[in-house]
Amino acid sequence: MALSVSRREFLQGAAALGVMTKLPSSLHGEQTQTGDVLWYSRPADTWLEAIPLGNGRLGAMVFGGMQRERIALSESTAWSGAAATGDVNPGAREHLEEIRRLLFAEKYDEAQVLSSKYLVGSMKNFGTNLPLPELLLEFESGAEVTEYQRSLRLNEAIAQVRWMAHGDRYEREAFASHADGVLIMRVSCNRKKRIGFRMHFGEGVLPGEVHAADGALRFTGHAWETLHSSGRDGVAVQIEARVLNDGGMVTAQANSLEVQGADEVTLLVAIGTSYGGANAGQMCRKILDASTVKSYSQLRKAHVSDYQPLYRRMAIDLGESTSAMRTMPIDQRRKAVEDGADDPELLALFFQYGRYLTIAGSREDSPLPLALQGIWNDGLASSMGWTDDFHLDINTEQNYWPAEVCNLSECQMPLFRLIDGMREHGHETAQGMYGAPGWVAHTVTNPWGYTAPGGTGWGIFVTAGVWISLQLWQHWSFGGDIVFLRTRAYPVLRDAAEFFLGYMVTEPKHGWLVTGPSESPENWYLTPTGGRASVSMGPTCDRVLIDALFRICIEASETLGVDEALRERLMSARRKLPPFQVGRHGQLQEWLEDFEEAYPNHRHTSHLIALYPENEISPRKTPELARAAEVTIERRIHAPHWEQSEWGRANLVVYYARLLKGDEARKYLIELISKSSASNLLTFSSGGVAGAEQDIFAIDGNTAGAAGIAEMLLQSQGGEIELLPALPVAWAKGSIRGLCARGSFVVDLAWERGQLREAMLFSQRGGKTQIRYGERVLSVEIAPGETRRMLARDFRA
Secondary structure (H helix, E strand, C coil), X not given: CCEECCHHHHHHHHHHCCCCCCCCCCCCCCCCCCCCEEEECCCCCCHHHCEEEECCCEEEEECCCCCEEEEEEEECCXXXXXCCCCCCCCCHHHHHXXXXXXXXXXXXXXXXXXXXXXXXXXXXXXXXECCCXXXXXXXXXXXXXXXEEXXXXXXXXXXXXXXXXXXXXXXXXXXXXXXCCEEEEEEEECCCCCEEEEEEECCCCCCEEEEEECCXXXXXXXXXXXXXXXCCCECEEEEEEEEEEXXXXXXXXXXXXXXXXXXXXXXEEEEEECHHHCCHHHHHHHHHHHHHCCCHHHHHHHHHHHHHHHHCCCEEECCCCCHHHHCCCHHHHHHHHHCCCCCHHHHHHHHHHHHHHHHHHCCCCCCCCCECCECCCCCCHHHCCCCCCEECCCHHHHHCHHHHHCCCHHHHHHHHHHHHHHHHHHHHHHHHHHCCCCCCCCCEECCCCCCCCCCCCCCCCCCHHHHHHHHHHHHHHHHCCHHHHHHHHHHHHHHHHHHHHHHCEECCCCCCEECCCEECCCCCEECCCCCEECEECCCHHHHHHHHHHHHHHHHXXXXXXXXXXXXHHHHHHHCCCCCCCECCCCCECCCCCCCCECCCCCCCCHHHHHCCCCCCCCCCCCHHHHHHHHHHHHHHHCCCCCCCCHHHHHHHHHHHHHCCCHHHHHHHHHHHHHHCEXXXXXXXXXXXXXXXXXXXXXXXXXXXXXXXXXXXXXXXXXXXXXXXXXXXXXXXXXXXXXXXXXXCEEEEEEEEXXXXXXXXXXXXXXXXXXXXXXXXXXXXXXXXXXXXXEEHHHHCC
């Protein structure tokens, strides 16, 4: 039977078995994991080789050049555009029933034409996040350099560059402090009077002016551009860099600062914008005035003390890599994995890197959540049709998949505030476009709560607001905060359910209740006439999300003891939703009809959200549908010229984890790292896919990849906690600490020879749960604040 023990006893026992040696001694205490370092033997030449730093709002990419240091700056609220009215097409409501009639009459081509004319919204002032000017440090030294190394220590969120020249050791250390709201870099040498450089801003896309005086370099401008906005709408931006020098002198030129003969220099970089009515200049001055009076060691200590309580909640060991692999820089290790080498420690590092980026990009008090590129910006997504915004048809959801399971729950708070804004504006869209109560949002949104559709083929995804709002339910399911459920989650979800009760219509052939016109992101089908169409009635992805929404609202209303009449309406409507259907190829149908796909190699598999993140399809409860989902995957990835994307590969990791196929999940995890990740392990959308001319950074592969690893080791959907559900053969021995499960449980696992050795379950709120390992399921009850130890023998019949 399972035993109640202390965590110290558990870890001592694990150490005796030779496992879990990298884990800490307390649930919420500190840990040190020696592999949590990205390091390189040369400076970065490109953006996708640089080291990312972030404090939840301010982002920086540090290149680590010796004669020229580049710091690519970004800030989450540096947005063009503005809040707008008239985004909904004025002809939408008038033509809605006509489009539905055409779709039900199988006149898909005609419906597509009308949808393209009357349903698309206006995005003339939608805007985008924009990259900021780079901060450049030009050094005079041209000496031969030896022992060069640059690194990012995930355990401290600190970047370092070190080298030897003329027998002297030079070092730069940089971090983005959430505690003080400032980017900090220290430039030092072991010999006095060796530090000298010219500091200036590089050319950027933002119009503005540069001024230098009194040891400070200041950029003042606006986030203006014409591709996604009017060219005169956008936040005001100020960047101020202050030089604090020990020894030597600092002189100001017209647009630069010159440092000469210093012993050591500390740079403080603040960024302010007018987002939310703030004063950009005052914001910078306040941050810098408060930081300038502190020593470098005080700033560093405050940063580490603020960051580590989040990062150190988890540790992971997926097995040991060879000593030769360990001595290689990360870019070489990534290339070796691409060539077929086994490097389990790199996979574990990728997991922690996803968590690091989540912390760096989305803190509890961040003004905005992670956008397509997180808080960083390479200038590529923002300069093409995509925009660097919040995509709600997969990408923003993936950004937050690891938040709950990977023990970073509070990092979701910026997302919830964005959803609150969407709900407010979505009421207007629901009424103006559909004549329905409640709120609705479509495929993309911006900081001002845009909820109208985008263009046809991708923008008329009517359940996008539901999908992103399910993150609220995940937060409740994992944390169990009844106040959050009552005041934050349920009102949003209830209003969304009210919309769909008023918006959905009865399909005449079977009497099913369906959405539409809507799109299955971002796919097209072949019409009977040989044409192509994207809009349809009742696409499967809508059916999945509506079923989840209604189920959740029913459960929440029962838990809270409210809205009994609404609950009855939802239960009745839920019974009328279409069933899942298996098509002619044995695939899970993406649409109500068994259409052939216009693009069989398409990157989206939107209907498979029934497999993940939802739990409507699973190998145990719906084996036939699980096989149909797998056929869908196989047909898609084996089609000629499959559109391989970073988030698509991450999807395959979570899909196969849910299908309980660990070896397949590991295969696509390795492909995600080796084929869709750059030298700095940031994931990218490949050039040639979705209109991209070159590789473009997107953070969703990093975050969803981390979630995929977690899903391979622990699953908690469906009312039970399953241990090691998709453990690959290659991960024969390992451990993980700090995974979270629904029901407010924290789980530590250790395994050996491919089998569970022991598990620790800590209950934050107390309660009963079912624990599964293989085919054996045990019922356990744990008191609040207590830990239960379970051994492998507990699961033997």
